[in-house]
Structures are given as C-alpha cells and as structure tokens.
Amino acid sequence: MPFQPDQHPRGANPANRGQFGAVVHSESAARLTPDAQVQIDPHETSAEPWQQAFRGGTAEDRKLSSVDVSLPPRIADFNPSVPPALAAEAEEAIRVITTLDATHGEHLAPLSTLLLRAESVASSKIEHVEATLDDYARALHGSRANASASSMVASTRALDDLIHSVTGGGDIHLDAILRAHRTLMADDPNEQPYAGRVRDMQNWIGGSDHAPRMALYVPPPPQTVPGYLEDLTRFANRDDLGVIVQAAVAHAQFESIHPFTDGNGRIGRALINTILRRRATTHHVVVPIASALVARRETYFDVLGAYRDGDAGPIIHSLAEASTIAADESRTSARRLATMPEEWTEAAGRPRRTSATARLIGQLLDEPVFSADEAELHIGGATSSVYTAIERLHGAGVIRPLTARTRNQVWVAASLADELDDLGHRIAARAR
Structure with missing residues (x-):
C-alpha cells in the first residue's frame, strides 16, 4: 500500500496529515x-x-x-x-x-x-x-x-x-x-x-x-x-x-x-x-x-x-x-552558471571593470535576489550610481523585478532563476 504525502488537516484532528486520493499502484x-x-x-x-x-x-x-x-x-x-x-x-x-x-x-x-x-x-x-x-x-x-x-x-x-x-x-x-x-x-x-x-x-x-x-x-x-x-x-x-x-x-x-x-x-x-x-x-x-x-x-x-x-x-x-x-x-547547470557573468557583461555593453554595473554583475551569482539598498551595501559607491547600474541591467534583461512597487523593489538575476526552473524540468523529464 503506497505512502501518501503530508498535508494540513481538513478536519479538527491534527493527527491525520495524510492526503487521501487516487493512487496508482505500480x-x-x-x-x-x-x-x-x-x-x-x-x-x-x-x-x-x-x-x-x-x-x-x-x-x-x-x-x-x-x-x-x-x-x-x-x-x-x-x-x-x-x-x-x-x-x-x-x-x-x-x-x-x-x-x-x-x-x-x-x-x-x-x-x-x-x-x-x-x-x-x-x-x-x-x-x-x-x-x-x-x-x-x-x-x-x-x-x-x-x-x-x-x-x-x-x-x-x-x-x-x-x-x-x-x-x-x-x-x-x-x-x-x-x-x-x-x-x-x-x-x-x-x-x-x-x-x-x-x-x-x-x-x-x-x-x-x-x-x-x-x-x-x-x-x-x-x-x-x-x-x-x-x-x-x-x-x-x-x-x-x-x-x-x-x-x-x-x-x-x-x-x-x-x-x-x-x-x-x-x-x-x-x-x-x-x-x-x-x-x-x-x-x-x-x-x-x-x-x-x-x-x-x-x-x-x-x-x-x-x-x-x-x-x-x-x-x-x-x-x-x-x-x-x-x-x-x-x-549541466554548473557549466551554464560558469558562462553567466560573461553573458551578463556582454548584454550590459561591457561596462568598465570599476563601474557600479560591473561590480553588481560580479555579485549576481552569489546574491541573485537583492534590493537596491542591499546592492549598495555589497558594491559600495554613490547611491545614484547603484540605481543607474540597476536600471542598466534591467534594460539589458539581466535582472527582472519581483514586485509591482516602484519603491524598495526586489530584483532577481533572470537567467539564474530560469536555470533553477530548467534544472527541475530536465531532471523530471529524464526521470519519467
């Protein structure tokens, strides 16, 4: 008889955490x-x-x-x-x-x-x-x-x-x-x-x-x-x-x-x-x-x-x-991660190595989800240059926003997030 995954109870008793449903016994x-x-x-x-x-x-x-x-x-x-x-x-x-x-x-x-x-x-x-x-x-x-x-x-x-x-x-x-x-x-x-x-x-x-x-x-x-x-x-x-x-x-x-x-x-x-x-x-x-x-x-x-x-x-x-x-x-994901910084640099128009944009790119693998305040903390420099770097990477498709707000926006490295999704799909496809 197959196991079933845990879930929250539908009734008052906290002891039943099993999902009851149709199961294929293979x-x-x-x-x-x-x-x-x-x-x-x-x-x-x-x-x-x-x-x-x-x-x-x-x-x-x-x-x-x-x-x-x-x-x-x-x-x-x-x-x-x-x-x-x-x-x-x-x-x-x-x-x-x-x-x-x-x-x-x-x-x-x-x-x-x-x-x-x-x-x-x-x-x-x-x-x-x-x-x-x-x-x-x-x-x-x-x-x-x-x-x-x-x-x-x-x-x-x-x-x-x-x-x-x-x-x-x-x-x-x-x-x-x-x-x-x-x-x-x-x-x-x-x-x-x-x-x-x-x-x-x-x-x-x-x-x-x-x-x-x-x-x-x-x-x-x-x-x-x-x-x-x-x-x-x-x-x-x-x-x-x-x-x-x-x-x-x-x-x-x-x-x-x-x-x-x-x-x-x-x-x-x-x-x-x-x-x-x-x-x-x-x-x-x-x-x-x-x-x-x-x-x-x-x-x-x-x-x-x-x-x-x-x-x-x-x-x-x-x-x-x-x-x-x-x-x-x-x-495969490891090899793809290795190429991402170069791809981001190319997409951003090859900024100077000392620029805020280049420094932000250098942080993306380690900190793929960040706010402007966190970016400023990690890469330093003037606040205006950090915001300019974020706008440049957003325009280049390197990062994407995660919220609809204009203030205190949270950003994610787009290709890294997509790789996480793709990894799961590839593993699942081979497993099936």
Whole structure:
C-alpha cells in the first residue's frame, strides 16, 4: 500500500496529515526481479486501543475503539545483502555525485545555493506545496504574500540547517532533526504547537480526518517513536554500509516511523542529503534528488510501500537512479552558471571593470535576489550610481523585478532563476 504525502488537516484532528486520493499502484516499478531484492523484516501490525481526542466525524468514526498500527523492524544492526547489480548502480550514483561536488571549484558557492533551493522546491512539490519561482524568490527576500512560497523557503532553511549539523563528519543527532522540523513548521499556524516536537498522539495517513478508519497507513504508536528514532540515528551514523543503501533505508524507515504530525516527507528527504554529507560523499553541494522523485510521485510512494512489505531493493534502486540523474543534470547547470557573468557583461555593453554595473554583475551569482539598498551595501559607491547600474541591467534583461512597487523593489538575476526552473524540468523529464 503506497505512502501518501503530508498535508494540513481538513478536519479538527491534527493527527491525520495524510492526503487521501487516487493512487496508482505500480507493481512493475516497485517490485524488482529477485536478483535485485534486498530482504528486510516486513512491518508487523498490532491492534491498539483507540479513542477520539477530538469528537467529530461519522458514527463509525466516533465508535472506533481499536486500530491496527504498523510496527517497523529495528534497523540499527541491519546488514543488508545487496545484489551485485544493484550495488554497482548505487556505486555509480556515488561516482557521479562526487564528480559533481569536486569538479566545479570556482562555481561551487553559487552552485550549492542553486541546488539547495532546487531540492527544497522539489521536495515541497511532492507534498503538493506549489509556488512559482518568482514567488519563491520574493518569499526568500521576506515577502509572506504567498504561503506556499514561504513554506518552500522554510524547507530550504530546514534542509540547510540539518546538513550543516553534520558538516565535517559529525553524527546525526535527534536534536538537529528537531531543530530542522522547528524551522520548517515555525510559520505554519496549524503546526506551531507541534513544531520541533516528536508527536505524542497517534497519526495516520488517508481515510477519515476524525479517526484512523480506512486509513492507508497507520504509523507506530506515539510511545514507541523515541525508541524508533534512537534506533534510526544509530543506523544513520554507521560507517560500514554503502552510502546510497544507508540513505535509502534510513529515509524509508523515517517515513514509516512518521515521527511528526506534519512535515515528515520533507524532513525525511532532507535526511538523505544529510547522510551524503556526513559520509563525505558531498562537501559542498546538495543533490536535488527530490526533482527526480516528484516526477514519478506514485512510484516513489510505491517503493516505500515495498519497503514496508519486506523489500528494500526498490527504494535503493529508486534513490540510486534519482541521484544519478540529478547529479548529472546539475553538472549541466554548473557549466551554464560558469558562462553567466560573461553573458551578463556582454548584454550590459561591457561596462568598465570599476563601474557600479560591473561590480553588481560580479555579485549576481552569489546574491541573485537583492534590493537596491542591499546592492549598495555589497558594491559600495554613490547611491545614484547603484540605481543607474540597476536600471542598466534591467534594460539589458539581466535582472527582472519581483514586485509591482516602484519603491524598495526586489530584483532577481533572470537567467539564474530560469536555470533553477530548467534544472527541475530536465531532471523530471529524464526521470519519467
């Protein structure tokens, strides 16, 4: 039975964060041939007493007195037996990722920012959080007019926080996961009471909003979650496993535990890149894996279902494939970023190197979204020359405005924003 993404509740009960809708169950996509299977203990079930905390729903919802919860296996000491072909696919993904991380030295700072944003945008879209890139850029600069864009920005900050918690080889700690969740949910009015907190209630995915009746999946009961998370972090901090295998299993296990009332998918996918960073597979970049996963959303949920049924092979294969595609297309973006300053200089009529226009061009890769005041702070010089430089770059099509106002305008480097959009489309096209 496939996983469904988190969403805000339609009813009063905060425990149901699953989207209920039509799902395509793709047996061929999730069930690999026997020589690509990775056996793991299937999830067990247990009947637990149930009583509504928030009265509502149908008579059947109110009368429900028992629920079958899922009990994932403990994985701290799990030693997966990975078939050679699947192991080779996972190793190829690592090779492509490390090549990306190591071969674009002078462009890694702007590239890492671009890829961090690409991953956060795509991970949000898996949860049906949709916003245009211009809305996202506005939210990145402090505008809260678009709630979905603000949620994407929060996802970016949460992912960045979690990855930086292990930069240099540190372990993954529950405190860091909780901080990332707090960052993700801090501005969500429905979730503020639960932000940064492991759930203390039974949640479920799909079915009724008022009781776990006809639910698609019921995670383990709340009293078991701390133990499961301790077991998960022990697994995630091991150094004796293939990196892709470890990241895939840890992600699937996190989604099965579903430790939060909302935001599980985004934090669980952030865990993938966090493991890549902790294992020194990456040092600078965030691989936009979610861009490939969102292109095949039903398959993604289905491979998580296969994991619960006792086969980790599909999620390992899916992650290896998504990582390879994402890293490969990111190298194309890196090459395009390398040419942008010269293209901007040409479009602006080759200004003098000491001019405000040239200095502003020199800042665009690192600060692609900016206001006039910020431009003045970064490049210095007279205010009038900064405004003249902005007008010149706007006229040349190098930057575009993000708001309709005439005062305190926010600008974005047009081709860089377009590249972020194009990267997601290219990854999705190859994934499909």
